[in-house]
Amino acid sequence: MQIQRDMATHGEKDVDRIEPFWWGxxxxxxxxxxxxxxxQILLQDLLGNAGVPVATSSYRRARRLAANPLVRMYxxxxxxxxxxxxxxxxxxxVMDLGVTGARRQIxxxxxxxxxxxxxxxxxxxxxxxxxxx
Amino acid sequence: xxxxxxxxxxxxxxxxxxxxxxxLQSYVIPYREDxxxxxxxxxxxxxxxxxxxxxxxxxxxxxGSCGMTVNGTPTLTCxxxxxxxxxxxxxxxxxxxxxxxxxxxxxxxxxxxxLGMVKPWIIRDRDKPVTEGEYRQTPAQLEEYQQYSQxxxxxxxxxxxxxxAMEPEFLGPAAIALGRRYxxxxxxxxxxxxxxxxxxxxxxxxxxFVGECSVVCPKNVDPAKAxxxxxxxxxxxxxxxxxxxWMRR
Ligand code: SF4
Ligand code: FES
Numbered sequence: 074m075q076i077q078r079d080m081a082t083h084g085e086k087d088v089d090r091i092e093p094f095w096w097g098x099x100x101x102x103x104x105x106x107x108x109x110x111x112x113q114i115l116l117q118d119l120l121g122n123a124g125v126p127v128a129t130s131s132y133r134r135a136r137r138l139a140a141n142p143l144v145r146m147y148x149x150x151x152x153x154x155x156x157x158x159x160x161x162x163x164x165x166x167v168m169d170l171g172v173t174g175a176r177r178q179i180x181x182x183x184x185x186x187x188x189x190x191x192x193x194x195x196x197x198x199x200x201x202x203x204x205x206x
Numbered sequence: 207x208x209x210x211x212x213x214x215x216x217x218x219x220x221x222x223x224x225x226x227x228x229x230l231q232s233y234v235i236p237y238r239e240d241x242x243x244x245x246x247x248x249x250x251x252x253x254x255x256x257x258x259x260x261x262x263x264x265x266x267x268x269x270g271s272c273g274m275t276v277n278g279t280p281t282l283t284c285x286x287x288x289x290x291x292x293x294x295x296x297x298x299x300x301x302x303x304x305x306x307x308x309x310x311x312x313x314x315x316x317x318x319x320x321l322g323m324v325k326p327w328i329i330r331d332r333d334k335p336v337t338e339g340e341y342r343q344t345p346a347q348l349e350e351y352q353q354y355s356q357x358x359x360x361x362x363x364x365x366x367x368x369x370x371a372m373e374p375e376f377l378g379p380a381a382i383a384l385g386r387r388y389x390x391x392x393x394x395x396x397x398x399x400x401x402x403x404x405x406x407x408x409x410x411x412x413x414x415f416v417g418e419c420s421v422v423c424p425k426n427v428d429p430a431k432a433x434x435x436x437x438x439x440x441x442x443x444x445x446x447x448x449x450x451x452w453m454r455r
Contacts, residue, residue, distance in 0.1 A: 087402075087406065088401060088402055089405060089411050092411040093437075093441040094445075094448075096437055096440075097441040097445055100438070166414075168369075169369075169414050169416070173372055
């Protein structure tokens with residue numbers, strides 16, 4: 074049991090200028106991951122594979138869809154925001170598990186992974202073939 | 207209406223003059239169904255062992271001074287009935303995460319300091335003279351912050367918070383809820399001032415949204431909600447400032 078504890082000093086710190094940026098993406102990613110990811114899996118994998126004639130039931134139809142820039146933007150948002158959501162949550166998990174030091178490095182690894190994943194997602198989405206002839 | 211039954215209550219004992227470490231002492235006392243844990247402690251103090259130290263005052267969930275850890279959970283001992291544990295034993299320990307002064311008494315200086323940090327009073331750019339009358343407020347404006355004004359400073363939320371346990375610098379649930387209470391008050395103009403304390407890495411951004419504070423809060427203040435809402439507001443402001451600079455407040 075704790076008998077002594079250093080009297081904490083919550084001094085006047087500067088307002089955190091970058092955290093709201095990540096938290097905003099985290100919140101958006103949470104919404105996307107919770108709403109669209111299950112829908113995406115349902116449509117693309119479950120229903121399509123079960124033979125239901127959804128828009129993604131065949132490669133050809135999916136490819137036609139993916140030719141649309143809006144669909145590409147959606148695919149990119151779905152992937153990148155989910156990744157950032159993971160990064161932020163995981164960063165806090167690590168803190169919850171009792172790691173109090175190395176904050177900067179942990180943040181760097183988490184968000185770095187998300188950024189790398191997002192860049193790769195952008196690359197793949199951009200290289201998707203255009204409208205099938 | 208003695209039932210003849212008894213219950214075992216084990217309490218933390220610690221005397222800074224005599225003990226290196228806290229230890230546990232068990233007392234067997236008469237059990238009555240209408241007794242709360244605080245009654246049991248007072249029974250011990252009056253009839254069994256006058257040296258047992260603990261804080262209490264109102265016995266009715268108002269003063270916030272009787273918070274202790276009862277069977278592992280931060281609890282108001284005046285609102286916790288023996289019958290909920292009987293015939294099992296009851297272990298009463300001091301609130302976690304605070305330095306121990308004696309037996310069940312903790313040092314609350316850090317908590318008091320943090321409450322003061324959020325400037326829990328109405329801040330005005332310019333006070334209007336008394337002759338101009340009072341600051342009026344509609345029921346809807348009162349409703350905005352009323353929930354957050356119900357805090358009795360019992361510190362249960364700090365004892366329950368794993369972030370505060372690891373990081374003593376964390377401003378903590380009750381202080382953030384109190385800051386939000388004033389930020390939401392239509393009479394107040396100090397929000398930007400308070401954000402310098404709230405929107406820091408030791409403030410709202412230290413919170414990992416475990417939510418235990420709101421679980422243990424005896425007054426349904428819901429400090430976790432206060433923290434999340436402040437995160438949302440701060441984030442919206444950030445994006446407005448950086449993406450829509452013309453919409454800056
Ligand atoms: S917010 Fe609730 S648990 Fe925390 S000090 Fe206030 S009344 Fe107690
Ligand atoms: S004695 Fe006052 S709240 Fe319990």
